Amino acid sequence: MIKIKNMSVTYKNKTVLSIDEEIVINKRERIGIIGSNGAGKTTLVNAILGLAPFKGIIDTDISHSQMAVHLQFNNYVNTMKIKYIIEMICNTKLSKNKKLLELIDFFEFKESLNKRFQNLSGGQKQRLTLILVMYQDVPLVFFDEVTTGLDFVTRERLVEKIERWYRHKDTTICMVSHYYDELENLVDKLLILDEGKVVAFDYTEKLFKKYCGNNLIILENNEENRKIINNFTKILSPEHSIAISTNNKEEEKEVIDLLINQNIDFKRTSKDIELLSINAKEDFKKRSLQ
Numbered sequence: 001m002i003k004i005k006n007m008s009v010t011y012k013n014k015t016v017l018s019i020d021e022e023i024v025i026n027k028r029e030r031i032g033i034i035g036s037n038g039a040g041k042t043t044l045v046n047a048i049l050g051l052a053p054f055k056g057i058i059d060t061d062i063s064h065s066q067m068a069v070h071l072q073f074n075n076y077v078n079t080m081k082i083k084y085i086i087e088m089i090c091n092t093k094l095s096k097n098k099k100l101l102e103l104i105d106f107f108e109f110k111e112s113l114n115k116r117f118q119n120l121s122g123g124q125k126q127r128l129t130l131i132l133v134m135y136q137d138v139p140l141v142f143f144d145e146v147t148t149g150l151d152f153v154t155r156e157r158l159v160e161k162i163e164r165w166y167r168h169k170d171t172t173i174c175m176v177s178h179y180y181d182e183l184e185n186l187v188d189k190l191l192i193l194d195e196g197k198v199v200a201f202d203y204t205e206k207l208f209k210k211y212c213g214n215n216l217i218i219l220e221n222n223e224e225n226r227k228i229i230n231n232f233t234k235i236l237s238p239e240h241s242i243a244i245s246t247n248n249k250e251e252e253k254e255v256i257d258l259l260i261n262q263n264i265d266f267k268r269t270s271k272d273i274e275l276l277s278i279n280a281k282e283d284f285k286k287r288s289l290q
């Protein structure tokens with residue numbers, strides 16, 4: 001569906017994205033694009049959409065008009081009623097359009113139709129754009145930080161709706177997000193970018209195994225805990241936590257038994273994208289220095 005190779009984007013003599021290796025995105029795949037601020041995520045999306053000038057290869061069998069994009073900020077006519085905005089953009093009569101009515105129902109958006117855009121909440125504004133994007137029913141959809149700025153519950157509900165809407169569809173989805181937890185149930189592959197370079201690209205599960213092991217046991221970072229788990233394998237984690245990597249059931253049991261005996265709270269995970277990405281970046285840095 002999309003093949004990227006030897007591709008770069010340069011603005012005023014500064015190369016902000018440089019992808020040497022081959023990145024292939026197949027039909028029906030769900031890709032999470034992650035990385036720190038300025039890593040090149042939006043630039044990559046824009047290049048694929050034909051909105052950013054690039055050198056090299058972006059090979060795709062679908063036209064730009066068959067790609068839909070949902071950005072973090074979308075502006076509509078502030079003083080116009082939402083139902084007219086929808087009718088105008090979709091060039092249809094709302095009351096007669098079954099698919100639009102289904103989407104409005106799906107997003108519980110009916111009560112917003114008579115409001116004006118300026119009076120919608122952040123979550124309602126995002127639902128409006130989701131309805132307009134999903135209505136297009138194109139083979140490739142980009143979601144670029146659609147939940148940024150929304151509260152936790154609204155974020156969870158939106159992502160759950162996106163997942164449910166596309167669950168049995170062939171649509172390829174690329175989702176840029178800083179909220180790793182929301183990607184965990186949605187994407188099957190991760191593209192990790194850092195300072196315009198590809199840190200890693202593969203199935204999330206495979207990357208987790210490579211950088212974190214089979215499972216991780218996460219506990220609070222304090223002196224007592226550090227002493228107790230001193231003999232186990234640790235991987236990089238945010239300052240406030242310790243992450244113990246285990247590679248089989250026996251190892252895992254040993255750690256968990258010890259923590260239970262010592263009455264220490266812990267969390268077990270086999271898909272923490274934040275820890276995966278921290279360790280992938282560290283590995284990438286080491287490789288780059290060699």
Ligand SMILES: Nc1ncnc2c1ncn2[C@@H]1O[C@H](COP(=O)(O)OP(=O)(O)OP(=O)(O)O)[C@@H](O)[C@H]1O
Pocket residue numbers: 011016035036037038039040041042043044
């Ligand atoms: N039109 C442009 N002109 C000049 N520089 C640009 C342009 N668009 C992006 N950049 C630069 O390219 C780099 C990558 O930007 P990009 O928006 O792709 O990052 P990002 O990973 O999406 O970051 P964020 O998470 O902050 O949105 C940044 O240094 C940015 O300043």
